[in-house]
Amino acid sequence: xxxxxxxxxxxxxxxxxxxxxxxxxxxxxxxxxxxxxxxxxxxxxxxxxxxxxxxxxxxxxxxxxxxxxxxxxxxxxxxxxxxxxxxxxxxxxxxxxxxxxxxxxxxxxxxxxxxxxxxxxxxxxxxxxxxxxxxxxxxxxxxxxxxxxxxxxxxxxxxxxxxxxxxxxxxxxxxxxxxxxxxxxxxxxxxxxxxxxxxxxxxxxxxxxxxxxxxxxxxxxxxxxxxxxxxxxxxxxxxxxxxxxxxxxxxxxxxxxxxxxxxxxxxxxxxxxxxxxxxxxxxxxxxxxxxxxxxxxxxxxxxxxxxxxxxxxxxxxxxxxxxxxxxxxxxxxxxxxxxxxxxxxxxxxxxxxxxxxxxxxxxxxxxxxxxxxxxxxxxxxxxxxxxxxxxxxxxxxxxxxxxxxxxxxxxxxxxxxxxxxxxxxxxxxxxxxxxxxxxxxxxxxxxxxxx
Numbered sequence: 001x002x003x004x005x006x007x008x009x010x011x012x013x014x015x016x017x018x019x020x021x022x023x024x025x026x027x028x029x030x031x032x033x034x035x036x037x038x039x040x041x042x043x044x045x046x047x048x049x050x051x052x053x054x055x056x057x058x059x060x061x062x063x064x065x066x067x068x069x070x071x072x073x074x075x076x077x078x079x080x081x082x083x084x085x086x087x088x089x090x091x092x093x094x095x096x097x098x099x100x101x102x103x104x105x106x107x108x109x110x111x112x113x114x115x116x117x118x119x120x121x122x123x124x125x126x127x128x129x130x131x132x133x134x135x136x137x138x139x140x141x142x143x144x145x146x147x148x149x150x151x152x153x154x155x156x157x158x159x160x161x162x163x164x165x166x167x168x169x170x171x172x173x174x175x176x177x178x179x180x181x182x183x184x185x186x187x188x189x190x191x192x193x194x195x196x197x198x199x200x201x202x203x204x205x206x207x208x209x210x211x212x213x214x215x216x217x218x219x220x221x222x223x224x225x226x227x228x229x230x231x232x233x234x235x236x237x238x239x240x241x242x243x244x245x246x247x248x249x250x251x252x253x254x255x256x257x258x259x260x261x262x263x264x265x266x267x268x269x270x271x272x273x274x275x276x277x278x279x280x281x282x283x284x285x286x287x288x289x290x291x292x293x294x295x296x297x298x299x300x301x302x303x304x305x306x307x308x309x310x311x312x313x314x315x316x317x318x319x320x321x322x323x324x325x326x327x328x329x330x331x332x333x334x335x336x337x338x339x340x341x342x343x344x345x346x347x348x349x350x351x352x353x354x355x356x357x358x359x360x361x362x363x364x365x366x367x368x369x370x371x372x373x374x375x376x377x378x379x380x381x382x383x384x385x386x387x388x389x390x391x392x393x394x395x396x397x398x399x400x401x402x403x404x405x406x407x408x409x410x411x412x413x414x415x416x417x418x419x420x421x422x423x424x425x426x427x428x429x430x431x432x433x434x435x436x437x438x439x440x441x442x443x444x445x446x447x448x449x450x451x
Contacts, residue, residue, distance in 0.1 A: 011176040018172025019165060026161035034154055041150060042118060042129060045080075049131035049143040050116075052082060057135040060086075067091045079146045085112075086139040098124055099144050107132055111140045120147070127151050186211045190221065198424070201301050202229035246285075253282045288414070302340040302425040304449070309344060309374070310335040313365050316348040322362065330368040337374045337449040343422040344446075347376065350415040351442050355380035359440055373428070374449040381439040385432050394420040394430060419444065 052074050059070030071082050071093040083099055084091040085108070090100045102123040110117045111132035119130045127147040135141050189206060196204040202225060206218035260267075260275040267275065314324035329335060337344075348365070355362035359380025366377040385393060397413035416430075419442075423430045428445040435441040 007177070007180040010180045011173050014176025014179070015169050015173035018175075019169035022165035022168035026165045030154075030158060030161055033157060037150060037153070041145070041147070045129050045131050045143065045145040046116075046118060048076075048080065048145075049133050049141070052076065052143060053133040053135055053141040056082075056084060056139075056141050060136065060139060068093065076143070079149070081144040081146075083142040083144065084135075084139060085142070102128075103130060103132075103142060108140070111142070112138075186214045186217075190217070193221070193225075195427070197225060197228070202232070250282065250286050253278075254286065257282050302343055302422075304338040304340060304426075306336050307339050307341045307344065308335055309337045309339070309367055309376075312341065312345055313348055313367065313376075316345065316352055317362075317365065319349070320352055320356065322352065326362055327365045328367070330366065333367055333369045333374075334450060335367070337446065339374070339426060339446055339449050340422075343425060344376075347419050347422050347444055348378075350419050351376075351378040351444075354378075354415055354442070355382070355440075358382055363435075363439065369450050370445070372448055372450050374446040376444040376446070378442045379435045379439060381435075384434055384438065384440045390432050393432070 055074060056070055059065055059073065060067070067084060067086065068091060071084060071091060074082050074093070076082055076093075081099060082093055083103075085100075092099070102121055104119060104121065107117045107119050107130060111134055114134050116134065117130075117132045121128060121130055123144065127150075129145040129147055131143045131145065133141045133143075189210070193204045193206055205222050205225065208215040208218040208222075210218070257275065257279040261279055310327060310329055313327045317324045317326055352362055352365070355378055359382030361380060362378055363381050364377070364379040366375075366379070368375040368377065394416045396417040420430050423444050423446065426446045426449065428447050430442065430444045432440055432442050
C-alpha cells in the first residue's frame with residue numbers, strides 16, 4: 001500500500017482533528033439544547049396541566065356534573081389533548097384515537113394512587129408528553145402534549161450541527177493544506193535545488209536568509225554543493241587532461257599504424273596480422289579517449305534549441321548504413337524538439353551501435369510524445385536484457401549483454417553510460433524493457449522538449 005505524503009498526512013490530520021472537535025462540540029451542543037428544551041417544555045406542560053386540572057376539579061364539584069362540557073371549557077390549544085378517567089371510564093373532549101390505550105399502566109396506577117406523574121411516550125408514531133394529575137372524587141386527569149414540533153426542531157438542529165461539523169472539517173483540511181504548503185515551501189526549494197544539481201547545474205544555491213529556522217540546513221546544503229562541485233570539477237579536469245595527453249601519442253600510433261596498413265601487402269602473413277591487430281586496438285583506444293572526453297563534459301546542463309529529431313535519426317541510420325525507414329514518428333508527435341543537437345545525436349548513435357553490436361541490429365527507431373516529454377525508443381531483435389542487468393548496463397565500462405562482464409567485447413563500455421548522462425542533462429531518464437515479439441526496447445525520455 002502506497003504511503004501518503006507528508007502534505008497529505010498533515011492535511012488529513014487537520015481535517016480529522018477539526019471533524020472530531022466539531023463533532024464533539026456538536027454532540028454536546030445538541031444534547032444540552034435538547035435537554036434544555038425538553039425540560040422547559042415539561043415545566044410548561046406540568047404548569048398547564050395543574051391549571052387545567054384545577055378547572056376540571058371545580059367543574060366536577062357538583063352533584064351531577066357534565067364531564068364533557070367541563071372538558072370543553074378547557075383552553076388546550078392545538079398541541080394539548082385532555083383526558084379524564086372517572087369511575088373506571090374515560091372521557092375526552094375529542095374522539096379518542098388511541099390516546100387512552102397509550103397511557104402506560106404504571107403511570108396510571110401511580111396517578112390513581114394520588115401521585116402526579118410525567119412520562120414521554122409515542123402515540124400513533126408521534127412523540128407526546130403525558131402529564132397525569134389526581135383530582136377529587138377518585139378521578140384522574142391526563143394531558144397529552146404533542147412533541148412533534150420539538151422533534152422537528154431537534155432534526156433541524158441535528159442537520160445544522162452536522163453541516164457545521166462538515167464545514168469545520170473542510171476548513172480544517174484547507175487550513176492544513178495551506179499550512180503545509182507554506183511550511184513545506186523551504187523543503188520544496190531544497191528539492192528543486194537538488195533536482196537542478198542532479199541535472200548538472202552546480203551554480204544552484206539556497207538563500208540562508210529565506211527562513212531563519214532553516215538557515216543551518218541551507219548553509220550545510222550550500223557547503224555540500226560547493227564541495228561536490230569542486231570534486232566533480234577536479235575529476236572532470238583530470239579525465240579531460242588525461243584524455244588530452246593521450247591524444248598526442250595516439251595520433252602518433254595512428255599515423256604509424258596507417259603506414260603499416262598501407263605496406264601490409266609487403267609483409268608476411270604473421271606481420272600483417274599483427275599490424276591489423278595493432279590498428280584495431282589503436283582505433284578502439286581512440287574511441288575510448290573520445291568517449292572519456294565526452295563523458296567528462298556530459299554532466300553540464302543541456303543547451304536546448306529547436307532540432308529536427310526525425311532528420312537527426314535518419315541521418316544516424318544512414319551513417320551506419322541502416323535504412324532510414326527504421327525511423328517512425330507516432331501520430332501527433334512534432335519532429336522539432338527543444339534539445340541539444342550534439343547530445344541527442346550521440347544518444348541515437350550509441351543506441352544504434354548498441355543494437356548492432358548486441359541486438360543483431362535495430363528494427364525500429366520511434367519518436368513519440370507524452371505531454372511535453374519527447375520519447376526516443378530503439379528496438380532490436382536480439383536476446384534482450386536480463387531483468388537483473390537492466391540498471392547496471394548504464395554504468396561506466398559495462399559491456400555486452402551481461403552487465404557484470406567487464407574488459408571484454410568490441411565496445412568501450414561507455415556508450416550507454418553516455419546515453420544516461422545525456423538524458424539526465426535534459427532532466428530525463430533512460431531505461432530498457434522487453435520488446436513485444438522479442439528483443440530489447442531502449443527508451444529515452446526528454447522532458448519539456450515538446451511544445
